[in-house]
Amino acid sequence: MTVSLRGLLALLTVTAPGGGLAAQTLPQTAAERTGYASTSTNAEVGAFLDSLQLAGAPIAVSELGTTALGKPIYFVIASDPAVTSPGEAAAAGKLVIYLQGNIHGGEVEGKEAVLAVLRELAGARRDLLQKLVILVAPDYNADGNDAFDPQATNRSEQNGPELVGRRPDGLNLDLNRDYFKAEAPETRASLARVYDTWDPALMVDLHTTDGTRHGYLLTYSPPLDPNGPPGPTLFVRDQMLPALRKTLQDKYHEAIFDYGNVDNPVEPRSWDTYAPLGWYGTNYVGLRGRMAILSEAYSHADFKTRVQVTHDFLVEILNYAALHADEIRRLEREADRQTTLEGAGLALRPALAVTYKLGSRGVEPVVLEVMKPPDSTSVRGRVGGGRQQLLPTGELRAYRLPVNDRFVDSLTRPLPAGYYLPPAAGEIAALLRLHGIHVQRLTAEWTDTVETLVAQISWAPREFQGHHQVIIGGTWVTAPRTLPGGTHFVSTAQPLGRLVFSLLEPEGNGLARWGAFDRYLGTEFGPGGGAAVEFPVVRARRAPRAPARSRP
Ligand SMILES: [Zn+2]
Structure with missing residues (x-):
């Protein structure tokens, strides 16, 4: 990308106290500049990236494509020494990771966190680029991001910032239901420019959850469709995510857990993950035989806390991937080989699911906020039609619940x-x-x-x-x-x-x-x-x- 006026302006208007020359010229995110009162517009994301590149960060900034409303979908390749193609990355023995922020336009902390991580790749975390090539779409749904309205309208269950974008893209499509039909320009651009071109070994999709009130700063999920090649998905589910949970607790004192919701918050009976359909990005990546992680910061935590925990989760994902790069590569190569043999009839053709049911990994303590039915005389507790809305009590309690973190088939057809x-x-x-x-x-x-x-x-x-x-x-x-x-x-x-x-x-x-x-x-x-x-x-x-x- 050429050096633009907005980049120069961003460069000239930011200073970081202390540190050397680099620290003085590295930009701040909109969230940091405003004390977490606001989140970046797509133009501010572009200005930040320009400034970072001008300051000598090991990044190349381009565009995946253009949204329905004509906005650039920024795309960053972080590498050291610079690579411009997957062939060069493979020749250098680097593992390619793809980080995606803001697929839902109002869920904004992923966008701020990936920008901070990119800045750290210019300094303290530059060593990660010895093992990794890191691709980033910080503001994947730029149209949704820039459709700013009060959070009471766009994200009613979210704890700041005051103005955020809306969930769908410029075509009013939910991009996290579009991965099969690929109707949105964002999906089509990422299929062509990210998945077909770079074939990332690991994808991370950054969200905010406003479901069940629980006691975690962030919840996560591996790919859930049991039809995917099992090796890469089971590695994420059974090794990588439990290790990350422990690291976040030990190193940062941040409690994270498997994504889920309860049916009845007054009497929780099970902790259930979401649908396994490949229409969702991380499930889709699993079907491709690659690794993926869904990250859901807790919407009731304040904005700064959500940016921080998302940042810490990302950093530890990258550390883990760098440390296990050879194993990740081996598992994915084996998945490709096995899938091809199955289709050719040279290995047993599997029976694959056309319908699914939830599966459990066993009963575990799950920390939830205790909810109570409203006082029958309370006006506040009643919503439309007289249905009672539950009230949070502020009290956290560990419930022993079946953790339904997976799906198994309920009807199959042979491949x-x-x-x-x-x-x-x-x-x-x-x-x-x-x-x-x-x-x-x-x-x-x-x-x-x-x-x-x-x-x-x-x-x-x-x-x-x-x-x-x-x-x-x-x-x-x-x-x-x-x-x-x-x-x-x-x-x-x-x-x-x-x-x-x-x-x-x-x-x-x-x-x-x-x-x-x-x-x-x-x-x-x-x-x-x-x-x-x-x-x-x-x-x-x-x-x-x-x-x-x-x-x-
Ligand atoms: Zn979301």
């Missing part, structure tokens, strides 16, 4: 050799390629025994993210079919083979659920009347022997 898509489904083939998936196209017809779904289809009455989701059930039939020339074939014998299943298996939570195949389902006026239709996605029992080409 097929691949999927056939109709010749006209070029848009879906293009979307799969945006995910980094290899798609072939038959150049001649091919007859084989395949699996087709005689589907019963209905649409959810309620709209969600601009879609009426499709509910698909039915009966699988094994029968010969002739696939015409032009048919797309998506093999599962590739490192992203389990992501292929998750996107294309009709009964699961993939693209079909988002309506990607609706136009193939019947007449001009839809299938109507609940009649059965043959679903246009066909499961292959073996790869086609017909001639095919790989480019669209």
